[in-house]
Amino acid sequence: xxxxxxxxxxxxxxxxxxxxxxxxxxxxxxxxxxxxxxxxxxxxxxxxxxxxxxxxxxxxxxxxxxxxxxxxxxxxxxxxxxxxxxxxxxxxxxxxxxxxxxxxxxxxxxxxxxxxxxxxxxxxxxxxxxxxxxxxxxxxxxxxxxxxxxxxxxxxxxxxxxxxxxxxxxxxxxxxxxxxxxxxxxxxxxxxxxxxxxxxx
Numbered sequence: 001x002x003x004x005x006x007x008x009x010x011x012x013x014x015x016x017x018x019x020x021x022x023x024x025x026x027x028x029x030x031x032x033x034x035x036x037x038x039x040x041x042x043x044x045x046x047x048x049x050x051x052x053x054x055x056x057x058x059x060x061x062x063x064x065x066x067x068x069x070x071x072x073x074x075x076x077x078x079x080x081x082x083x084x085x086x087x088x089x090x091x092x093x094x095x096x097x098x099x100x101x102x103x104x105x106x107x108x109x110x111x112x113x114x115x116x117x118x119x120x121x122x123x124x125x126x127x128x129x130x131x132x133x134x135x136x137x138x139x140x141x142x143x144x145x146x147x148x149x150x151x152x153x154x155x156x157x158x159x160x161x162x163x164x165x166x167x168x169x170x171x172x173x174x175x176x177x178x179x180x181x182x183x184x185x186x187x188x189x190x191x192x193x194x195x196x197x198x199x200x201x
Contacts, residue, residue, distance in 0.1 A: 002045040003045075005042035009042075010035050010046075017034045028052035050147075053170055058136030058160070062160065065162075082116040089112060094107060135163040135165045136160065136163075137153065137168035141170065
């Protein structure tokens with residue numbers, strides 16, 4: 001009965017959430033309290049057995065997956081352009097450089113092919129990192145399933161298209177997010193190098 005009431009009456013009122021958060025100084029408590037008010041008595045079941053990280057970390061996994069899709073589309077577009085240009089410029093002679101001075105001759109296609117292979121490695125790192133970050137948790141306080149069963153977590157996360165963190169604690173393990181940051185930084189370093197080289201040329 002509570003589920004039906006929650007589905008029918010749940011509303012998100014951003015102004016009310018902000019008002020509650022000024023008192024609680026906790027974003028999830030403010031959100032849950034505001035939605036529970038809209039639901040009525042059955043609202044007490046809205047967050048039962050959860051910890052805030054069940055909501056926040058699972059939501060973050062969804063956001064990271066969407067961000068990854070955007071970044072990978074951009075990388076794919078650049079990669080296709082680099083491959084096409086490397087092939088088109090395969091015979092375009094130019095000076096190679098070492099320590100910023102002229103060295104042996106090379107071709108522009110050779111240089112761009114090197115960029116393409118580097119960007120492909122960046123793409124693999126990004127893909128792997130975003131796949132690993134697409135993990136959530138609904139295992140409750142300290143991850144012990146004290147209120148909710150693991151099969152419920154598996155069912156909900158499968159519906160969201162997320163993996164289950166096999167041993168979560170209060171949070172999803174943070175090295176997942178660190179790997180995303182590292183992969184983005186490495187890719188950014190590649191792009192900076194390409195841009196600087198382009199300017200020097």
